[in-house]
């Protein structure tokens with residue numbers, strides 16, 4: 001069983017409070033849909049969990065392991081993540097990207113990269129430049145990399161962006177298969193896609209989070225399900241800010 005626990009997490013950027021998360025926890029076997037308006041703090045929260053942003057206060061724990069400078073590299077080995085694509089990788093070949101990825105995470109590079117790409121139905125050669133791939137192909141490549149070290153936590157920021165319907169379905173199937181023994185956290189503005197795969201949801205607005213709620217409870221408590229759960233929490237935080 002893997003559990004991520006977050007307590008009293010705060011982060012300010014340019015003198016503005018971006019995150020104030022009191023208590024939040026995520027467990028393996030569940031797919032969490034993290035939803036919130038643009039600029040609500042979704043990516044910042046996920047980057048904090050991945051150790052890519054250092055919070056100003058509070059604590060993030062993976063089971064008994066507290067995330068700090070000393071434990072960060074151990075923490076990273078448990079996490080697979082895909083964030084928005086940066087243009088800076090476009091000039092790299094796939095081969096270089098793989099080398100840099102495994103070096104950064106201090107992991108052994110798998111011998112068979114064909115197998116890696118088969119997981120996401122990609123047919124590409126290692127000498128190809130990242131920039132020559134379509135947006136959807138790059139998404140699949142980054143997902144293949146994220147899951148290649150069998151992480152216990154999978155963090156996907158907008159994983160359906162740029163994917164065609166086959167790519168969306170393949171990603172959903174992969175996520176479903178992987179979720180059996182992992183913590184999966186996904187952000188998306190597509191409630192339809194989230195409704196297809198998530199088992200629980202949490203709303204974030206103005207850097208504050210709602211309680212985590214099971215999909216079945218969301219659908220029984222709110223007429224319009226996730227959309228109402230989202231609207232109600234956003235309205236609540238708007239009234240406080």
Ligand SMILES: Nc1ncnc2c1ncn2[C@@H]1O[C@H](COP(=O)(O)OP(=O)(O)OP(=O)(O)O)[C@@H](O)[C@H]1O
Pocket residue numbers: 013014018036037038039040041042043044045
């Ligand atoms: N480097 C930075 N410096 C200052 N402010 C920042 C920085 N990065 C993000 N922010 C601000 O932090 C807030 C949260 O941004 P974040 O990207 O986490 O939101 P989000 O919920 O992921 O949004 P979206 O749905 O648009 O992707 C935004 O108001 C953003 O402007």
